[in-house]
Amino acid sequence: MFRKYFSVCFLVLLFTGCSKDNPKDVAQKFLSASARMDYAEAKKYATPSTAKLLDMLSAASDLTPDSVKKRMEASFEIVKEYKRSDTLAIVLYHLKNSDTDQTLNVVKRDGKWLVNVSKEEFNSKELDVPVEEEDMEPDTTAKGV
Numbered sequence: 001m002f003r004k005y006f007s008v009c010f011l012v013l014l015f016t017g018c019s020k021d022n023p024k025d026v027a028q029k030f031l032s033a034s035a036r037m038d039y040a041e042a043k044k045y046a047t048p049s050t051a052k053l054l055d056m057l058s059a060a061s062d063l064t065p066d067s068v069k070k071r072m073e074a075s076f077e078i079v080k081e082y083k084r085s086d087t088l089a090i091v092l093y094h095l096k097n098s099d100t101d102q103t104l105n106v107v108k109r110d111g112k113w114l115v116n117v118s119k120e121e122f123n124s125k126e127l128d129v130p131v132e133e134e135d136m137e138p139d140t141t142a143k144g145v
Contacts, residue, residue, distance in 0.1 A: 023089035023106035024081040026113040031076050031093060031104070037061045047109065047116045076102075089113070 026045050033042035039058040043051040079092040079101055087108040094101050107116045 021113055022081075023083065023091055023113050024078060026106055027081075027091035027093065027104050027115060028078055030115040031078075035075055037064065045113075045115055047107065047114045049119075050115055050117045053117060053119065053122050 030042050030045040033039070033045070034054075034057075037057075039054040039061070043054050046054060075096045077094050077096070079094050082090045082092070084090060089106045091104045091106055092101050093104060105116045105121075106113050108114075
């Protein structure tokens with residue numbers, strides 16, 4: 001009986017102890033999925049209101065050229081996590097080719113850390129996608145060209 005109880009407790013501790021459900025890891029997974037434009041995956045780490053914003057991005061992702069998608073994949077680095085309370089943290093991350101760091105709010109809902117981006121934050125975020133000169137095509141529709 002004791003052996004069975006010990007085995008069950010060990011398995012529960014093993015699975016709960018090994019899961020990385022902290023603000024920094026959730027932000028990393030969210031940003032990585034978003035950078036790959038895998039919005040279905042990113043929604044796993046988002047609040048319901050943020051998931052709605054991701055749905056809008058998903059609808060527009062078909063219009064994004066593959067060359068831009070490729071450059072976005074590794075375009076950020078987590079800098080630091082600031083825990084404000086037991087249910088709120090702010091994760092600071094740096095976009096490649098940007099002079100400023102960005103923040104991401106992570107909230108704890110029903111015991112799970114989730115990224116929370118408001119519509120206002122979403123509209124004000126920099127969308128720094130590095131543009132290289134060879135990717136730019138001349139505008140052949142402009143007069144005088």
